[in-house]
Every structure is written in C-alpha cells, then in structure tokens.
Amino acid sequence: MSEPTSRITLEVNGRDVTADVPSRTLLVEFLRDNLGLTGTHVGCDTSQCGACTVHLDGIAIKSCTIFAVQAQDATVTTIEGLDPAADHPLQRSFQRCHALQCGFCTPGMIMAAASLLATDPTVGAAEVRGALEGNLCRCTGYQPIIAAVLEAGKELAG
Amino acid sequence: MTPFVYHRPTQLADALALLRDEQARPIAGGMTLIPTLKQGLAQPAALVDLAGIDVLYGIRLADGVIEIGAMTRHYDVATSPLVIAHLPGLADLAGQIGDLQVRNRGTIGGSVANNDPAADYPAAVLALCAEVVTDRRSISADAFFTGMFETALEPGEIVTAVRFPAPRRCAYAKFANPVSGYALAGVFVGVHAEGTRVAVTGAGPCVFRASAIEAVLARDPAAASFDAALLGPDGLASDLHASAAYRAQLARVLAARAVARLT
Numbered sequence: 001m002s003e004p005t006s007r008i009t010l011e012v013n014g015r016d017v018t019a020d021v022p023s024r025t026l027l028v029e030f031l032r033d034n035l036g037l038t039g040t041h042v043g044c045d046t047s048q049c050g051a052c053t054v055h056l057d058g059i060a061i062k063s064c065t066i067f068a069v070q071a072q073d074a075t076v077t078t079i080e081g082l083d084p085a086a087d088h089p090l091q092r093s094f095q096r097c098h099a100l101q102c103g104f105c106t107p108g109m110i111m112a113a114a115s116l117l118a119t120d121p122t123v124g125a126a127e128v129r130g131a132l133e134g135n136l137c138r139c140t141g142y143q144p145i146i147a148a149v150l151e152a153g154k155e156l157a158g
Numbered sequence: 159m160t161p162f163v164y165h166r167p168t169q170l171a172d173a174l175a176l177l178r179d180e181q182a183r184p185i186a187g188g189m190t191l192i193p194t195l196k197q198g199l200a201q202p203a204a205l206v207d208l209a210g211i212d213v214l215y216g217i218r219l220a221d222g223v224i225e226i227g228a229m230t231r232h233y234d235v236a237t238s239p240l241v242i243a244h245l246p247g248l249a250d251l252a253g254q255i256g257d258l259q260v261r262n263r264g265t266i267g268g269s270v271a272n273n274d275p276a277a278d279y280p281a282a283v284l285a286l287c288a289e290v291v292t293d294r295r296s297i298s299a300d301a302f303f304t305g306m307f308e309t310a311l312e313p314g315e316i317v318t319a320v321r322f323p324a325p326r327r328c329a330y331a332k333f334a335n336p337v338s339g340y341a342l343a344g345v346f347v348g349v350h351a352e353g354t355r356v357a358v359t360g361a362g363p364c365v366f367r368a369s370a371i372e373a374v375l376a377r378d379p380a381a382a383s384f385d386a387a388l389l390g391p392d393g394l395a396s397d398l399h400a401s402a403a404y405r406a407q408l409a410r411v412l413a414a415r416a417v418a419r420l421t
Contacts, residue, residue, distance in 0.1 A: 004163040023164035023205070024195075046193060048337070053259055059233075062259045065192045069164050070185075070207060112258065133339075134257025 006069040012037070013081025021068055028052045030068035031078055039079040039107045043136070050135030053108035054078050060115035062134070079107035082114060089152040090114055099148035101139030109135050113149045121156035128153075159195045163204040170213060170318070174293055176206045177314045184208055184316055186229060186268030189260050214267065214318060217241060222324050225291075228267025228317045232256070235266060246421050247328035247346060248286070251278050254332055256339045267317040270302075273309050273364065275395065276340035278332065280365035283320060284357035285348035286328060291319040306363040325350050331415035332360075333408050335399055342400050343408035347375075347416040354379065356413055361405040362394045371413050381417060384410045 009018045012035060019034055031037045031054070040063060043051035047065040054063045055077040082088050090110045093099070100106045109132065116123060116131040123131075128149045129142075137145060165182075167173045176182055181203035185191050194200045208214055214229035217238050224244055226235060235241055236253035255261055255269075255278050269279040270290060283290065284299045291297075292315050302310050311317070325348045332344035341360030345368070348355045354375045356368040370388040374381050389410050391402035400408070 003161045006164050022161065024159050024161055045196070047189065047260065050257070050259060056262075059262045060259050061262050066188060066263065067164070067192070069166075070188070070209065072166065116258075131258050134259045 008069050008072050010071050010073060011075045013077060023067065023069055025068045026064055027054070027066045027068045027071055027076070028063035031063060031076070037078050037080050041104055041107060043104065043108075048134075048136065049105070049108070050112060050132075051105050051108040053111040053135065055111060055115060058115070058118065060112045077111075079111060082110065088114065089155040090117070090149065093148040093151040093155070094145075097144045097148035097151060099140060099144040100137075105135060105137045105139075109137065109145055113152070117149070117153050117156055121153040123153060125150060159198070160201040162195075162202055164207065165204060166207040166210045168210045168212070170211055170293060173206050173208060173211060173316070174314065176204065177316065179204060180313065182206055184271075186271075187231065187264040188268075189256065189264040190268065190272050190274065208267075208316070219244065224322045224324060225319050226266055226322070227319050228270075229265050230267075232261035232264050232266070232269075233258075236261065244324045245282075245286070245322055245328060247330045247348070247416075247419075248282050248322065251282050251330040251332075251344075251346065254278065254330070254334070254339075260339070266320055270320060271309060271311060271317045273303055273307055274340070275306050275363050275365070276335075276338075276342070276344075276360040278330070278341055278344055278359060281341075281344050281346035281357040281359035282322075282328075282330065282348075284365050284367060285346040285355045286322045286325055287348070287350060287352075287355065288323070289321040290317055291321060292317055296321070303365050308364070323350075327420040329416045329419040329421060331412040331419060333412060343405050343412055345409055345412040345416045347413065347420060349379070349420060356416075358389070358409045358413075361409045368409070368413060371410075375417065379417075381414070383414050386410070389413070 003022045006023045041051040043049035052063040183202035185205045215227045218225045232252045232255045241249045289296045290302045327349040330346045343361040344359045356371045359365045391406045394402035396402040
C-alpha cells in the first residue's frame with residue numbers, strides 16, 4: 001500500500017503554502033524539511049523540551065506534537081517570521097542579557113515568550129517562569145532568560 | 159510511526175460513521191495520542207480529527223450546570239470567567255496540566271476519554287459528580303472510569319461534553335512529577351449539598367474516591383489532617399517515581415491541602 005498523503009494549505013510566516021505530504025508528517029518536519037525553516041529545532045521529539053515551539057494562530061504550541069495536516073487553514077509563525085529583520089525586542093534582549101549559550105533552545109524560548117508577551121507584556125517573573133515551564137535550557141540556568149523576557153516586556157509595554 | 163489515512167469531518171455524524179471502522183481512532187488535542195503513535199504503541203489505519211466539529215467546543219452555564227465541550231482546550235478552561243466563578247478548583251486544575259504549550263492543544267474530552275491513571279481531569283470529574291456526555295448517552299462519573307486507561311465508552315463512542323453541577327465549594331491539590339507534569343498524586347475535593355466527595359488521581363491504577371476521608375469530612379468539614387489508616391498503600395501504584403506508601407502519604411497530605419484551599 002502506498003503511503004496515504006494529505007493536501008495541506010496553510011499560511012507560514014505570511015506566505016501561503018500548499019503541499020502534498022504523508023499524513024503522518026509532523027508540523028516540525030514539514031517546516032524544516034519541506035520549507036527549509038530550520039530555525040525551529042527538534043530537541044526531544046517527545047513534547048518535553050520546547051525547542052520546536054512555534055505559533056499556531058498566534059498561540060505557542062510544540063510543533064513536534066501536531067501533524068502538519070492538523071494545521072490546515074491555520075497561520076503558523078516560526079522564529080524566522082517573528083520579525084522580518086530579526087530585530088524583535090526579545091531577539092535584542094536575549095543578546096543583551098546573554099540569555100543563550102549554545103542557542104539550541106533559543107528559538108523555542110523566544111516563541112514561547114513572544115506568545116506570553118503578546119497576551120500581556122507587563123507580566124512579572126513568576127508568570128514568565130510559568131509560561132516557560134515547557135522549555136528546557138541546559139546552558140544558562142534560566143536567570144538571564146527570565147531577565148531578557150522581562151526587559152522585552154517593558155519595551156513592548158512602552 | 160505507521161502510516162494512516164487522515165480525516166477531518168465537520169459534522170459529528172460523519173465522524174461517527176468514520177469511527178465505525180475498528181481500525182480508526184479519534185484524535186482530539188493529540189497530546190497523548192501522538193507520542194503513543196510515535197512509540198508504535200498504537201497503529202491505527204485512520205485518524206479521525208475532531209477539531210473541525212464546531213458543536214464540540216465551548217463552555218456554557220444552564221440551570222446551575224456548567225457544560226464544557228469535549229474539544230475545549232485546557233487553556234480555555236483555566237482562563238474561562240465562567241469556570242473561575244463557578245468551579246474555581248477546576249480552573250486551577252486545568253492551569254496545572256502539563257505546560258503552556260500542552261494546555262494550548264490538549265482537550266478535556268481527550269483527557270477524560272484516555273483516563274490516564276495520572277491525568278488531572280478524572281479527579282475533578284469524579285469529585286464534582288460530573289456527567290460525561292457522549293454521542294449516544296450520558297454516563298455518571300462513578301460509572302465512567304472503569305480501570306487503568308479504561309472507561310465505559312463503547313467502540314466508536316466519543317465524548318462530546320462534560321457536565322459539572324456547580325458545587326458549593328471545590329479545590330484541587332497536586333504533587334506533579336517535575337519532568338512530565340503528571341500527578342504523582344492529585345486530590346480534588348468537591349463540597350455538595352449531598353455531601354463531600356474526595357477523588358484521588360495519580361496514586362493508583364485508576365482515579366478513585368477516598369471514602370474514609372469523605373467520612374471524616376462529613377463529621378468535621380474543616381479536618382486539617384488525615385491519619386495513615388484512612389488511606390493506605392494497598393492497591394496503589396509503585397514504580398520508579400514513587401512507592402505506594404509514598405503516594406499514600408502524598409494523597410493524605412494533598413487531601414488536607416485541598417480542604418484548606420476550598421473556595
């Protein structure tokens with residue numbers, strides 16, 4: 001039996017995309033392998049580490065635990081689409097605060113934090129920690145990440 | 159993961175017709191099913207995605223009963239003004255499931271139908287005398303959860319909503335496994351006109367009522383602690399995460415915390 005496929009149409013980083021993919025293709029595989037958007041990382045592939053976090057219709061989800069076909073008609077934003085000039089307040093504050101070392105978790109951290117700050121840029125450290133519970137970093141010890149998110153929040157809140 | 163055919167019906171009747179095929183499985187948020195498929199522990203020939211069926215969404219209040227559609231996400235339950243006002247313990251519970259990204263995908267119907275022994279929702283459903291509504295009937299919580307990953311659902315039957323009669327007061331207390339976020343033990347206390355119900359998840363092979371603790375609360379509604387004789391290790395789970403004795407201790411302490419937290 002040949003592999004069952006599905007035709008999917010969705011918007012990724014402002015661009016309309018249509019493709020025929022095996023139905024079992026994960027969204028993260030589609031983003032990386034079909035669209036070449038390799039900023040979204042696969043860490044654990046078990047929904048634990050959050051490195052694959054993207055926005056689906058504006059909210060943070062783990063793209064390793066959703067099939068591409070489930071994103072039919074949805075709007076997906078990856079780290080590449082967060083800011084056209086890669087100059088989002090979070091991207092600047094992560095650099096300023098040294099909120100990364102190896103950088104593997106960073107796209108997921110930033111996408112999860114961006115989702116939180118879009119809801120409320122005035123959140124405090126406890127809310128930031130809560131919202132990033134599903135994102136693991138093995139380098140920084142988290143403190144600079146919390147600081148970076150709070151700084152970006154201040155900038156976004158004006 | 160084995161290949162499967164994907165369906166996304168927009169009508170409940172169409173989903174039910176597709177699920178008459180024994181090789182088909184419904185998928186809700188997929189937070190448990192997709193990891194299960196990756197591990198090869200389930201190999202369905204077809205997945206029937208319930209996400210396109212509008213009637214499965216939403217939170218409504220009618221005649222003192224809060225009805226939550228099966229496809230309602232944990233995030234929406236945690237932040238719903240209606241749930242916060244009438245079922246504060248349930249909103250608190252939903253906000254403690256997994257992590258933010260998981261709460262943005264996972265659904266109440268999926269969690270209840272899966273009946274993971276360490277899932278949070280079954281404790282609330284049981285302690286709040288909820289009714290699990292399916293495409294063909296309504297099942298009381300006492301009859302719904304029948305064993306580890308087992309429910310009263312028949313083949314091809316799907317959960318469409320859960321109905322919670324508003325309690326006088328309720329609260330949830332949980333000790334989460336720090337890696338998975340699942341409950342090593344979790345206790346939901348619901349105070350109703352008919353009496354107080356105490357449901358324990360995570361500690362045993364299936365959610366259960368702590369009847370000896372309920373009996374103490376019937377005499378002393380503000381009991382601050384529960385001694386070891388009221389909930390022992392017999393029948394509880396022992397694994398690499400915790401012994402049965404430790405889980406029993408956790409459950410007794412969490413029951414007291416939930417009682418102290420009742421709002």
